[in-house]
Amino acid sequence: MPPVSVESAAERGIPDAAVARLPGYLRALDTMTASGIASVSSEELAVEAGVSSAKLRKDLSHLGSYGVRGVGYDVSHLRYEISRALGLTHDWPVVIVGMGNLGRALAQYGGFEQQGFSVVALLDHDPEVVGQRVGDLVVQPMTVLPALTGSGVVIGVIAAPAQAAQDVADALVGAGIGSILNFAPSAVNVPDGVQVRRVDLASELQILAYHEQRRVESAESGAPADGTAASASARTVGVAR
Amino acid sequence: MPPVSVESAAERGIPDAAVARLPGYLRALDTMTASGIASVSSEELAVEAGVSSAKLRKDLSHLGSYGVRGVGYDVSHLRYEISRALGLTHDWPVVIVGMGNLGRALAQYGGFEQQGFSVVALLDHDPEVVGQRVGDLVVQPMTVLPALTGSGVVIGVIAAPAQAAQDVADALVGAGIGSILNFAPSAVNVPDGVQVRRVDLASELQILAYHEQRRVESAESGAPADGTAASASARTVGVAR
DNA sequence: ACGCCCTTGTGAACATTTGCACAAAGTCGC
DNA sequence: GCGACTTTGTGCAAATGTTCACAAGGGCGT
Structure with a gap:
């Protein structure tokens, strides 16, 4: 396979998992704009969006370098950049x-x-x-x-x-x-x-049912309860990691 | 960390990615039941559920060994086993x-x-x-x-x-x-x-917008169009990684 | 102008998920 | 019974995603 295109720095080819989270960041930024917040750190934005700050920074790094070290991100500029990456500059x-x-x-x-x-x-x-x-x-x-x-x-x-x-x-x-x-x-x-x-609503509920069932089973066998999807505790119960 | 529990064979601790697909298999099996089909191969079920047959078999292997080699799966029995794994034996x-x-x-x-x-x-x-x-x-x-x-x-x-x-x-x-x-x-x-x-409806649409935007950009630069999420073609274009 | 302090951006380790390819295991026709 | 044929279940390798930890940078107080 020949070299091909070179992928203009970042901008092209954002990983699927990151793309799936961008709308959440966008929403969090809107909430902050509504609250009159002009600047955020990755930690603050991560909490608002419900992800870890490391993940957030890695995700944003795929669009470019729009933060300022020691300070954070400009809310409206970051909002614009994410919109652009998602193709939302027009309806x-x-x-x-x-x-x-x-x-x-x-x-x-x-x-x-x-x-x-x-x-x-x-x-x-x-x-x-x-x-x-x-x-x-x-x-x-x-x-x-x-x-x-x-x-x-x-x-x-x-x-x-x-x-x-x-x-x-x-x-x-x-x-x-x-x-x-x-x-x-x-x-x-x-x-x-x-x-x-x-x-699909029913699928989502069924996935929740699975976790509830596990919780019941764990309780019966005396093991600690299941963890949140976001936290790393579940499914690694008792494992060193 | 000490050994811990031993994870009773299969049954416990199905990977998240697999759990998320089980409802789809359940639905596909229901469709087949409605069509009067009593037995399916992993290939047929995979097509109906929209996944690859290898993935389907791997997913099912986490619940146990309910297929018959050379034949396939009994629709109603497999349906029951997936229901049970998901905790749907009761409402x-x-x-x-x-x-x-x-x-x-x-x-x-x-x-x-x-x-x-x-x-x-x-x-x-x-x-x-x-x-x-x-x-x-x-x-x-x-x-x-x-x-x-x-x-x-x-x-x-x-x-x-x-x-x-x-x-x-x-x-x-x-x-x-x-x-x-x-x-x-x-x-x-x-x-x-x-x-x-x-x-979240809006998030899903925004993710689709991203892919549509990529399609447009690809077309402009004369590159081949974006691939399906399932296919591995897109996003690896030209990147060393 | 300088140095301290804070937060980003990222390399590297780790974990999870996917895909391939095939041995194992069962059916079916004869 | 037996061999040919089919399809499962799985070991292994590749790809993808996540977490850690820290060097690189930039602002701010003095």
Whole structure:
């Protein structure tokens, strides 16, 4: 393999784990801005975001060197740099597919707009639902998808039932959508190059149930209780480390 | 450090990454049961769940040896074993705190019951909201929390606004809740031993935005497009590491 | 101008997770 | 019964992620 590009210093190729935490830092910075705080140390920001300061500094180091040694980070500048790294310097148009309970709730949620996204279209497969008004928008048929992607929509949200999720995903991908947020309780298969993230309430609860069960079992056998995900205590119980 | 406990074969201490995927396998198995499939290979199940078959087999190996070489897994038996590992052999009662739009949507969602959870109480801080009926339940004041935990509720869902999230978390922890699912767009700090998982729509979208941005940048510089999270192509481009 | 003190940015050790490849182990046809 | 075939379970290596610990820098008081 030849050298290839050189990766302009930092800026390109932030590790996945770090990317997944950047939104949390952004939110913490917003909270601080609201409190009138102009400068933070990695330690303070780490507490607010719920991570360790070492992890925070390592994560930020992937975007560049925006702190001042001995002082900390300028809140508004760091906010800008993280926004830029995430690609939030402009709003991203989003289409939501599936106007059941969940889809309606999402459409009216409003939390998107604040964070750099705008819902520009709501779609549903059912002719009964098409034409209904939800919030400020009118539900449109699936056939408008190509027109949407043609005008720059690249992120799609699947709020359809599980059995329809794969069909919706296929339609989205077929129309040129490159990133999908899937709320349906099922996995969807997409070609390489298409990003999918899943949000599933039941799965999250089941993961919590596992830890609760462990706690019960530990209590029964007299062992110390399970630790938090964040802290390093759990699962290493009694191990030297 | 001395030997410690010995970890009864498998059964105890399943890696976090594996635990996080078990709900997906469970769901895939349910789908297959519904289709009348009685036996699956790791390859088939892996496709349905959206993971690689090697990963699937490794994950399952942590719970024990429930497959038959040359044949595959018995769908219903494997389903049972995963349920057991996750602690889903009985229903877990859940309390939802915060009856705004999101809280109401969650309370009426119904997806919990199917998956081994039952919403047994809805709470809100606002006296105006207390007493209202949401679905089959009546909203109660925060003061009933200790009574709930006393009767066995150990999982709490935070559906309150961000600025109230930490107070709600403190109240939950104070009452004895051991696991929290946080829908508020903020991190909450809890003592060691309390599990917290966060679900945040805006964060997920921001992560997708990052990948979309990379796609655009790659296209501009003439490089090949970004790969899927699963594939290992992206991010290793040209870096020595 | 100087030196002290504080916090960043990062190299290196450690831990976890993923992927590969194959021996072990079981079924099925004959 | 037996051999061919299939698929599991796992040892090992590579990749990824986390933590530690400290040198490098920069501000601030004097």
